[in-house]
Amino acid sequence: IDEIEALSSIYGEDWCVVDEDEKIYCIKINDCLDQPKWTICLQVILPPGYPTAEPPIYQLNAPWLRGQDYMELANSLEEIYVQNLGESILYLWVEKIREVLIEKAQSSDPEPDIKKTSEEVDEDDGDDFLLDYQPIQEDPIKMLNYITSESQEVDEELPSIHHGNPITDRRSTFQAHLAPVVTPRQVSR
Numbered sequence: 001i002d003e004i005e006a007l008s009s010i011y012g013e014d015w016c017v018v019d020e021d022e023k024i025y026c027i028k029i030n031d032c033l034d035q036p037k038w039t040i041c042l043q044v045i046l047p048p049g050y051p052t053a054e055p056p057i058y059q060l061n062a063p064w065l066r067g068q069d070y071m072e073l074a075n076s077l078e079e080i081y082v083q084n085l086g087e088s089i090l091y092l093w094v095e096k097i098r099e100v101l102i103e104k105a106q107s108s109d110p111e112p113d114i115k116k117t118s119e120e121v122d123e124d125d126g127d128d129f130l131l132d133y134q135p136i137q138e139d140p141i142k143m144l145n146y147i148t149s150e151s152q153e154v155d156e157e158l159p160s161i162h163h164g165n166p167i168t169d170r171r172s173t174f175q176a177h178l179a180p181v182v183t184p185r186q187v188s189r
Helices: 002-014 067-083 090-106 140-148 184-188
Strands: 015-019 024-030 039-045 057-061 167-169 172-174
Touching: 002 015, 002 024, 002 090, 024 090, 039 090, 057 067, 057 167, 067 090
Parallel strands: none
Antiparallel strands: 015 024, 024 039, 039 057, 167 172
8 A cells, every 4th residue: 555655756748547446557658758759558456465465467558569569578577577576576667668769769660550549530532431433333222122022042151350450448449340331131140
């Protein structure tokens, strides 16, 4: 409890209590620039045995943090825990993450390539869905009847499903799944 109070006073608004009863906390860490390029959100759950017998359960959230970068940072945090067994380590973890972000900001690494998925811009310029198609020369009513006819049992090919990269925000993970469908039967399959 003393550690949590200390962290709250040190980090101010960046420190967040998610659930005090369950001992879930979150801190937003950046590279200390006037306009930060690199930011990570560290979420920790303090188990009953922390700090004497159990490490904090943690999650690192940043859209750009993947693969090798994630593994290196996770290994650094686990190494800090092992070097400081039985001691409070959250402050050390936060400062290690900040150190990594500052190094990234000072190196030649470009800004993170983050595709904004929460912003939606609706511009109707007519070019949203340009499809390469040939106009139908036959009677459109006759064609519509052919397409929607239940009596026609056509073995349609199922469309391929494209899976997006998972995005984790707070305690939720989101992943997009897209498939191009052209008939109602493909949707129901």
